[in-house]
Amino acid sequence: MNSERNVVFDTVLAPLTDRQRENVEAAYALLEHSREPVHRQELPALQDPTSRERLEQLLRRTGRTLVAVDDVRFTSGYDDTVTAELTADGWQPLTPVERAVLVLVLVYSVAIPRSEEQLGADAWTSGFVTTETDVLKDGKVPAGVGKAALSRLVSCGLLARRRDRAGGEGGYVPGPQLLRLTPAARSRLQDQLILAAAPSHPLAAAIRERRNRTSRENIR
Amino acid sequence: MNERDTAVWWAKVRSGGPQREPAGSRSPDGMRRLVESDAQSVWLLAHLPTGAGPHVLAEYGQEPMTLSDLSGTLRVLAACLRCCWADPAADPWPGRLAGLEQVDTVLAALTPGRDRISRRRLLTAGLRRLETSRWVLPTPGHVRLGPRVSAWTAMDLSTLREMWRMLPSSDHPTSDHLQEQA
Amino acid sequence: MTGPDELPFEAAVADSTVLAIYRQVHSVLARTSGSMIDDSGSVDIDEAILNAFALAGPAGLTIEQVCAACQTFADSVVRRRFEVLRSYRAVSKVNERPNEMYYQAAFAPYVMLLFLRRLSHTGGLSELHQLLSVARLAIDDETTTLEQGRDHLVQMTTVFRLLANPIMQLAKSGTVESLREQAEPLLGNQELLDQATAYHNRAADIWPQLLPECTDLRLAVAGYRDAVAAAAGRLIDKAGRTRALGLLPAERWRTFAREADIDELAAAVDGLLFDAPDPFFTAQDLLTAVEEGLHTDVGRTPPPRPRIDDGGPGDLPNIDGDLRLLVDRAEEFLAGGDKVTVAALLAAAGDWPSGRRVLSDLTAIGLRPELPYELTWGDGLRVDAGAEVTWVSDGWLRRQNVTVAS
Numbered sequence: 149m150n151s152e153r154n155v156v157f158d159t160v161l162a163p164l165t166d167r168q169r170e171n172v173e174a175a176y177a178l179l180e181h182s183r184e185p186v187h188r189q190e191l192p193a194l195q196d197p198t199s200r201e202r203l204e205q206l207l208r209r210t211g212r213t214l215v216a217v218d219d220v221r222f223t224s225g226y227d228d229t230v231t232a233e234l235t236a237d238g239w240q241p242l243t244p245v246e247r248a249v250l251v252l253v254l255v256y257s258v259a260i261p262r263s264e265e266q267l268g269a270d271a272w273t274s275g276f277v278t279t280e281t282d283v284l285k286d287g288k289v290p291a292g293v294g295k296a297a298l299s300r301l302v303s304c305g306l307l308a309r310r311r312d313r314a315g316g317e318g319g320y321v322p323g324p325q326l327l328r329l330t331p332a333a334r335s336r337l338q339d340q341l342i343l344a345a346a347p348s349h350p351l352a353a354a355i356r357e358r359r360n361r362t363s364r365e366n367i368r
Numbered sequence: 369m370n371e372r373d374t375a376v377w378w379a380k381v382r383s384g385g386p387q388r389e390p391a392g393s394r395s396p397d398g399m400r401r402l403v404e405s406d407a408q409s410v411w412l413l414a415h416l417p418t419g420a421g422p423h424v425l426a427e428y429g430q431e432p433m434t435l436s437d438l439s440g441t442l443r444v445l446a447a448c449l450r451c452c453w454a455d456p457a458a459d460p461w462p463g464r465l466a467g468l469e470q471v472d473t474v475l476a477a478l479t480p481g482r483d484r485i486s487r488r489r490l491l492t493a494g495l496r497r498l499e500t501s502r503w504v505l506p507t508p509g510h511v512r513l514g515p516r517v518s519a520w521t522a523m524d525l526s527t528l529r530e531m532w533r534m535l536p537s538s539d540h541p542t543s544d545h546l547q548e549q550a
Numbered sequence: 551m552t553g554p555d556e557l558p559f560e561a562a563v564a565d566s567t568v569l570a571i572y573r574q575v576h577s578v579l580a581r582t583s584g585s586m587i588d589d590s591g592s593v594d595i596d597e598a599i600l601n602a603f604a605l606a607g608p609a610g611l612t613i614e615q616v617c618a619a620c621q622t623f624a625d626s627v628v629r630r631r632f633e634v635l636r637s638y639r640a641v642s643k644v645n646e647r648p649n650e651m652y653y654q655a656a657f658a659p660y661v662m663l664l665f666l667r668r669l670s671h672t673g674g675l676s677e678l679h680q681l682l683s684v685a686r687l688a689i690d691d692e693t694t695t696l697e698q699g700r701d702h703l704v705q706m707t708t709v710f711r712l713l714a715n716p717i718m719q720l721a722k723s724g725t726v727e728s729l730r731e732q733a734e735p736l737l738g739n740q741e742l743l744d745q746a747t748a749y750h751n752r753a754a755d756i757w758p759q760l761l762p763e764c765t766d767l768r769l770a771v772a773g774y775r776d777a778v779a780a781a782a783g784r785l786i787d788k789a790g791r792t793r794a795l796g797l798l799p800a801e802r803w804r805t806f807a808r809e810a811d812i813d814e815l816a817a818a819v820d821g822l823l824f825d826a827p828d829p830f831f832t833a834q835d836l837l838t839a840v841e842e843g844l845h846t847d848v849g850r851t852p853p854p855r856p857r858i859d860d861g862g863p864g865d866l867p868n869i870d871g872d873l874r875l876l877v878d879r880a881e882e883f884l885a886g887g888d889k890v891t892v893a894a895l896l897a898a899a900g901d902w903p904s905g906r907r908v909l910s911d912l913t914a915i916g917l918r919p920e921l922p923y924e925l926t927w928g929d930g931l932r933v934d935a936g937a938e939v940t941w942v943s944d945g946w947l948r949r950q951n952v953t954v955a956s
Binding site: 153154155156157169170173174176177178180181182183184186190208209210211212226227230231233234239241299300302303304305309 | 371376377385424431435
C-alpha cells in the first residue's frame with residue numbers, strides 16, 4: 149500500500165546523495181514525529197549546509213518550519229504564513245471548549261506563576277500543575293465535555309498529565325506540543341492572552357499599536 | 369495545485385487529521401488519496417517515504433506521541449482489524465462494516481479478566497481515541513477501519529496478517545474459556 | 551531621637567516601597583523638627599506602642615509598662631520610638647504635672663499609620679480615585695465655590711503631572727528592569743483615565759470661566775496617557791515570548807479565568823494552529839499487545855516466549871522520577887520473579903496500613919501502561935476472618951514481555 153512515490157520529497161531531495169537523502173529524511177521524521185524536541189546530535193542533516201537547506205525546503209513545502217527550542221534542541225512547527233492563511237479562512241480544528249480548556253491551563257500553569265515571579269525560562273512550558281478542579285470549578289465548562297477536552301488535549305501533546313504521588317488530585321501542565329510554536333506564534337499567544345484578560349490595560353493598547361505598526365510595515 | 373496550496377493542505381491535514389473531500393477534488397502533491405467505498409469521496413492524508421515516517425523514531429530511541437492506556441487501545445484496534453479486514457490477502461482499506469458486538473467478542477479474547485462492563489468501557493474509550501486520529505470510523509452500533517490504516521508498509525501488513533490469524537473469528541467464538549466468565 | 555545619622559537611608563533600602571511612601575508623607579509631617587522615620591521597622595514598633603495604649607484603657611501606661619507590652623522589640627528601641635512619638639505629641643502625659651508617670655496616646659497617628667500601610671500596598675492609586683470622585687461630586691454641589699473648584703482642578707493637574715513625569719522618564723531612558731519592577735503600580739488603569747476625563751468634561755461644562763485650568767488638566771491627563779503608552783510599548787517590545795504575562799497582576803489572571811466565558815477564553819488562541827492527535831502504531835506494537843492479551847488468559851498454556859527485552863528496568867528510556875519510584879517498587883514486589891499474587895504481597899505486608907500502601911502502589915503501577923508491568927484481577931475473593939487483612943481479591947502483578955503459564 150505504501151509503494152507510491154512522494155513527489156515533494158523526490159523533487160526536493162533529487163540533488164542529494166543517497167547518504168544525504170537518508171539523513172534529511174531521518175531528520176524530517178524525528179522533527180515531525182518525536183514527542184519531545186530532538187538533540188542536534190541526532191540530526192546530522194543540520195550540520196551539512198546542502199542537506200540543511202533541503203531539509204528546510206522540505207519542511208516549507210509541507211507547511212512546516214524548523215524551530216530551535218534552545219541552543220541544542222530542535223523541533224518543527226507550522227510555517228507562520230501558512231498558519232495565517234489557514235486561520236484567516238476560519239480553519240480551527242480544536243473546538244471552542246478544547247481551546248478554552250487549553251487557555252485555562254496556560255493561565256493557571258504559566259500566566260499566574262509568571263505574575264508571581266515563580267517561572268524562570270521564557271517558555272510556554274511549566275511545572276505548575278492545573279488541577280481538574282481549576283478547569284471545571286467555575287461551571288462554564290460542563291464536567292463531561294471538559295474532561296473529554298482535557299483527554300483530547302493530552303492525546304495531541306498540548307497538555308501533559310501529572311500524577312500526584314502523595315495521593316492528591318494531580319493535574320495538567322502545558323505539553324510538549326507548545327515547544328513546536330514558532331517565535332512568532334509564541335509572541336502571538338502571549339499578546340492574545342493579555343488582550344483577552346485585560347483588554348483595557350495599557351499593555352493591551354501597546355500590543356494593538358504594535359500590530360497596527362507591523363501590518364502597516366507589511367503593506368509598505 | 370501550486371507549491372503554496374500544497375503546503376497549506378499539508379498543514380490542514382497535520383492540524384485536522386486526514387480530510388474527506390469530494391471525489392472530484394484535486395490532490396495536493398505528496399498526499400495519499402484514498403477513494404471511499406462509495407466512490408463519492410476521497411480521503412487525503414500525508415504520505416511519507418518510509419525513511420521519513422514515524423517508523424524511524426525507534427531507530428533513534430525517540431519517543432513518539434502515545435495514548436493513555438496504549439495496550440488497551442491497541443487491543444481495541446486489533447479487534448476492529450479482525451472484524452473489518454474482510455480479506456487479509458488484500459489491503460485492509462476500505463474493509464467492511466462490523467457490528468460492535470462482533471468487535472466486543474474478539475476483544476473479550478484479548479482482555480480476559482475484564483467483565484462485560486469494564487470491557488465495554490474500554491471499547492468505547494478506545495474507539496474514541498482511535499477515531500480522533502482516523503484509525504477507525506465508528507458509527508452508532510458499528511465501526512469500520514479509518515484511512516489511517518493505509519500508512520502500514522508491506523512488512524507491517526505481513527505481521528498484521530499473522531496477528532489476524534491468531535485472533536478468534538467473531539462469527540464463531542472458539543471455546544468456552546473465551547466466553548464471559550461472570 | 552531617631553535621626554538620619556543613626557539610621558542612614560542606605561541601610562533601609564530593602565523596604566523601599568513602604569519606606570518611599572512613608573518618607574514622602576513624613577517629609578510633610580516632620581519638617582519642623584527635622585526628625586524623620588527612616589526605616590520601615592519603626593512603623594511596626596509605633597504600631598505596637600499604639601496598640602498597647604489602646605488596650606491599657608483610660609489610666610494610660612508608664613514607659614516601663616509600654617516596654618513590657620512591646621516585648622518583641624528591644625527595650626532601647628521601644629524607648630527611642632516612644633521619645634519620637636512624645637516629641638510629636640502623639641503620646642502625652644495623662645495629667646500635666648511634674649511627677650506624672652502615666653501617658654496616653656492620640657488616635658490620629660494610628661490613623662496615619664493605617665493610611666501609610668494602605669498607600670504602600672496600592673501605590674496611592676486608590677486614594678487618587680477617591681480624590682477624583684470627591685472633586686467630581688463637588689462640581690455638582692451647590693455649596694462649592696468657584697475658588698474651590700479651581701483649587702481642585704489645579705491639584706488634580708499637579709497629581710497627573712507628577713504621575714506622568716517618572717513614567718515618561720523610565721520609558722525614555724530607564725532600564726527595562728527598573729521599568730518592569732515599577733510597571734504594575736505605574737501603569738495604572740483605564741478607569742483612572744476615564745474618571746479624570748469625565749471630571750474634566752463636567753468641570754468644563756459647569757465652569758466656562760475655568761477654561762485655562764481645565765485645559766491644563768486635559769493636557770496633564772493626556773501626558774499621563776502618553777507616558778503610560780510609551781512605557782507599555784517599551785515593556786511589550788522587550789518582554790520576550792511569555793514574560794509580558796507577568797506584567798499583569800496575578801489577580802487579573804484569576805479574574806479572567808473565573809469570569810471569562812468559553813468564547814472569550816478560546817479567543818486567546820485565535821490565529822494559532824495545533825497538531826491533531828496522530829499516534830502511530832507499528833504492526834509489531836499491535837502484535838505484542840494482542841499476544842499479551844491472549845496469553846494472560848487463564849487456562850491456556852502457550853510455550854514460553856524468550857524475553858524480548860533482556861535489559862532490566864534500568865534500560866527504560868526517559869522515565870521521570872515518579873515512574874522510577876514505581877519501577878523500584880514493582881521490582882521490590884516481584885523480587886526477581888516474573889509474577890506475584892496480590893494475596894502474597896498483602897500477607898507479607900502484615901498490618902492493614904502497610905497493606906493499603908501495597909494496594910495503592912500496585913494500582914499506581916497498573917495505571918501506567920508505559921511500564922513493563924501488568925496488574926490483573928480475577929473474580930475470586932478469599933476471606934480469612936483471622937488475618938489482619940480479612941479479604942483478598944485474586945490478583946497478579948506480572949512482568950510484561952514474559953509469558954507466564956498459570
